[in-house]
Amino acid sequence: MITLKDYMEAIQYKVSEGSEYLWNCYGPNVRSMDCSNHDGSIIVSCVFDTEDQTVYEMQAWDEANGIEYRWIHPDYIEDVKAEAESRNVDFEQSFDDRKFTDLEVAEDILEKATAMVAGEEYDKRIMVTLTLGYDEEHLLMEMAHEADMSLNKFVEYILREEMAKHGIEV
Secondary structure, three states, rough: OHHHHHHHHHOOOOOOOEEOOOOOOOOOOEEEEEEEEOOOOOEEEEEOOOOOEEEEEEEEHHHHHHEEEEOOHHHHHHHHHHHHHHOOOOOEEOOOOOEEEEEHHHHHHHHHHHHHHHHHOOOOOOOOOOOOOOOHHHHHHHHHHHHOOOOOHHHHHHHHHHHHOOOOOO
Protein backbone atom coordinates (compact mmCIF):
# COMPACT_ATOMS: atom_id res chain seq x y z
CA MET A 1 0.00 0.00 0.00
CA ILE A 2 0.98 3.63 -0.37
CA THR A 3 2.14 5.57 2.67
CA LEU A 4 2.16 9.34 3.17
CA LYS A 5 5.95 9.14 3.03
CA ASP A 6 5.70 7.52 -0.42
CA TYR A 7 3.41 10.32 -1.61
CA MET A 8 5.62 13.07 -0.17
CA GLU A 9 8.72 11.58 -1.78
CA ALA A 10 6.92 11.28 -5.13
CA ILE A 11 6.00 14.98 -5.08
CA GLN A 12 9.43 16.01 -3.76
CA TYR A 13 7.71 17.41 -0.63
CA LYS A 14 6.14 20.21 -2.75
CA VAL A 15 2.65 20.51 -1.27
CA SER A 16 0.75 23.33 -2.96
CA GLU A 17 -2.58 23.06 -1.12
CA GLY A 18 -4.90 20.86 0.90
CA SER A 19 -8.45 20.67 2.17
CA GLU A 20 -11.04 18.56 3.93
CA TYR A 21 -12.19 15.61 1.88
CA LEU A 22 -15.94 16.05 1.52
CA TRP A 23 -17.04 12.51 0.71
CA ASN A 24 -17.85 10.04 3.49
CA CYS A 25 -16.59 6.81 1.88
CA TYR A 26 -13.29 6.86 3.77
CA GLY A 27 -14.77 7.80 7.14
CA PRO A 28 -13.95 10.78 9.37
CA ASN A 29 -10.60 12.59 9.72
CA VAL A 30 -9.89 12.59 5.99
CA ARG A 31 -8.04 15.29 4.10
CA SER A 32 -6.79 15.86 0.59
CA MET A 33 -3.35 17.21 -0.23
CA ASP A 34 -2.19 18.43 -3.65
CA CYS A 35 1.00 19.18 -5.50
CA SER A 36 0.85 21.15 -8.74
CA ASN A 37 3.43 22.69 -11.01
CA HIS A 38 3.48 26.40 -11.82
CA ASP A 39 1.03 26.19 -14.73
CA GLY A 40 -1.25 23.49 -13.33
CA SER A 41 -0.51 21.03 -16.13
CA ILE A 42 0.60 18.43 -13.57
CA ILE A 43 -1.37 17.82 -10.39
CA VAL A 44 -0.76 14.95 -7.97
CA SER A 45 -3.20 14.55 -5.09
CA CYS A 46 -3.51 12.26 -2.12
CA VAL A 47 -6.51 11.48 0.12
CA PHE A 48 -5.44 10.29 3.56
CA ASP A 49 -6.55 9.77 7.16
CA THR A 50 -5.19 12.31 9.62
CA GLU A 51 -5.41 9.83 12.52
CA ASP A 52 -3.75 6.67 11.23
CA GLN A 53 -2.15 8.10 8.04
CA THR A 54 -3.85 5.56 5.75
CA VAL A 55 -3.63 6.65 2.12
CA TYR A 56 -7.01 5.96 0.54
CA GLU A 57 -6.53 7.40 -2.89
CA MET A 58 -3.91 8.98 -5.10
CA GLN A 59 -4.50 10.80 -8.39
CA ALA A 60 -2.08 12.16 -10.97
CA TRP A 61 -3.27 14.47 -13.75
CA ASP A 62 -1.04 14.94 -16.77
CA GLU A 63 -2.72 17.69 -18.76
CA ALA A 64 -0.10 17.67 -21.55
CA ASN A 65 -0.91 14.04 -22.35
CA GLY A 66 -4.61 14.25 -21.46
CA ILE A 67 -4.35 11.45 -18.90
CA GLU A 68 -5.75 11.26 -15.38
CA TYR A 69 -4.48 8.32 -13.35
CA ARG A 70 -6.13 7.15 -10.14
CA TRP A 71 -5.24 4.53 -7.55
CA ILE A 72 -7.76 3.67 -4.82
CA HIS A 73 -6.90 1.53 -1.80
CA PRO A 74 -8.40 -1.86 -2.74
CA ASP A 75 -10.28 -2.15 0.58
CA TYR A 76 -12.31 0.99 -0.27
CA ILE A 77 -13.12 0.75 -3.98
CA GLU A 78 -16.65 -0.54 -3.41
CA ASP A 79 -17.31 2.22 -0.83
CA VAL A 80 -16.19 4.88 -3.32
CA LYS A 81 -18.36 3.38 -6.06
CA ALA A 82 -21.37 3.27 -3.73
CA GLU A 83 -20.93 6.90 -2.68
CA ALA A 84 -20.46 7.98 -6.30
CA GLU A 85 -23.72 6.25 -7.17
CA SER A 86 -25.53 7.84 -4.21
CA ARG A 87 -24.29 11.26 -5.36
CA ASN A 88 -25.26 10.50 -8.98
CA VAL A 89 -21.62 10.85 -10.04
CA ASP A 90 -20.00 8.67 -12.68
CA PHE A 91 -17.31 6.68 -10.82
CA GLU A 92 -15.06 6.73 -13.88
CA GLN A 93 -15.46 10.47 -14.53
CA SER A 94 -12.44 12.70 -14.06
CA PHE A 95 -13.25 16.15 -15.47
CA ASP A 96 -14.06 17.74 -18.81
CA ASP A 97 -15.78 14.52 -19.95
CA ARG A 98 -12.58 12.53 -19.50
CA LYS A 99 -12.29 9.25 -17.63
CA PHE A 100 -9.78 8.18 -15.03
CA THR A 101 -7.28 5.53 -15.95
CA ASP A 102 -7.56 3.39 -12.83
CA LEU A 103 -4.38 1.72 -11.63
CA GLU A 104 -4.38 -1.43 -9.53
CA VAL A 105 -0.70 -1.47 -8.59
CA ALA A 106 0.41 1.14 -6.05
CA GLU A 107 3.93 1.28 -7.47
CA ASP A 108 2.45 2.25 -10.84
CA ILE A 109 0.91 5.52 -9.62
CA LEU A 110 4.00 6.30 -7.53
CA GLU A 111 6.31 5.84 -10.53
CA LYS A 112 4.10 7.93 -12.80
CA ALA A 113 3.62 10.71 -10.22
CA THR A 114 7.34 10.84 -9.39
CA ALA A 115 8.24 11.25 -13.07
CA MET A 116 5.50 13.84 -13.67
CA VAL A 117 6.62 16.02 -10.78
CA ALA A 118 10.26 15.71 -11.89
CA GLY A 119 9.29 16.68 -15.45
CA GLU A 120 10.49 13.34 -16.82
CA GLU A 121 9.01 10.94 -19.34
CA TYR A 122 7.19 7.97 -17.85
CA ASP A 123 5.80 4.64 -18.96
CA LYS A 124 2.14 5.19 -19.85
CA ARG A 125 1.43 1.46 -19.92
CA ILE A 126 -0.53 0.03 -17.00
CA MET A 127 0.96 -2.46 -14.56
CA VAL A 128 -1.19 -5.46 -13.71
CA THR A 129 -0.83 -8.07 -11.03
CA LEU A 130 -0.80 -11.60 -12.32
CA THR A 131 -1.02 -14.46 -9.85
CA LEU A 132 -0.12 -17.84 -11.27
CA GLY A 133 0.18 -21.29 -9.81
CA TYR A 134 3.46 -23.17 -10.13
CA ASP A 135 2.25 -25.24 -13.11
CA GLU A 136 0.97 -22.22 -15.04
CA GLU A 137 4.11 -20.22 -14.34
CA HIS A 138 6.33 -23.12 -15.43
CA LEU A 139 4.32 -23.60 -18.64
CA LEU A 140 4.54 -19.87 -19.45
CA MET A 141 8.30 -19.92 -18.84
CA GLU A 142 8.66 -22.83 -21.28
CA MET A 143 6.50 -21.06 -23.87
CA ALA A 144 8.47 -17.82 -23.44
CA HIS A 145 11.73 -19.74 -23.88
CA GLU A 146 10.41 -21.36 -27.08
CA ALA A 147 9.42 -17.91 -28.35
CA ASP A 148 12.89 -16.58 -27.39
CA MET A 149 11.32 -13.94 -25.13
CA SER A 150 11.59 -13.03 -21.48
CA LEU A 151 8.67 -14.15 -19.34
CA ASN A 152 7.52 -10.53 -18.84
CA LYS A 153 7.65 -9.79 -22.59
CA PHE A 154 5.83 -13.02 -23.37
CA VAL A 155 3.04 -12.29 -20.87
CA GLU A 156 2.75 -8.76 -22.27
CA TYR A 157 2.51 -10.24 -25.78
CA ILE A 158 -0.27 -12.63 -24.69
CA LEU A 159 -2.20 -9.84 -22.98
CA ARG A 160 -1.92 -7.57 -26.02
CA GLU A 161 -3.12 -10.36 -28.32
CA GLU A 162 -6.10 -11.11 -26.09
CA MET A 163 -7.00 -7.43 -25.81
CA ALA A 164 -6.84 -7.05 -29.59
CA LYS A 165 -9.15 -10.08 -30.02
CA HIS A 166 -11.72 -8.30 -27.86
CA GLY A 167 -11.38 -5.00 -29.67
CA ILE A 168 -9.55 -3.27 -26.83
CA GLU A 169 -7.19 -0.65 -28.14
CA VAL A 170 -3.55 -1.03 -27.08
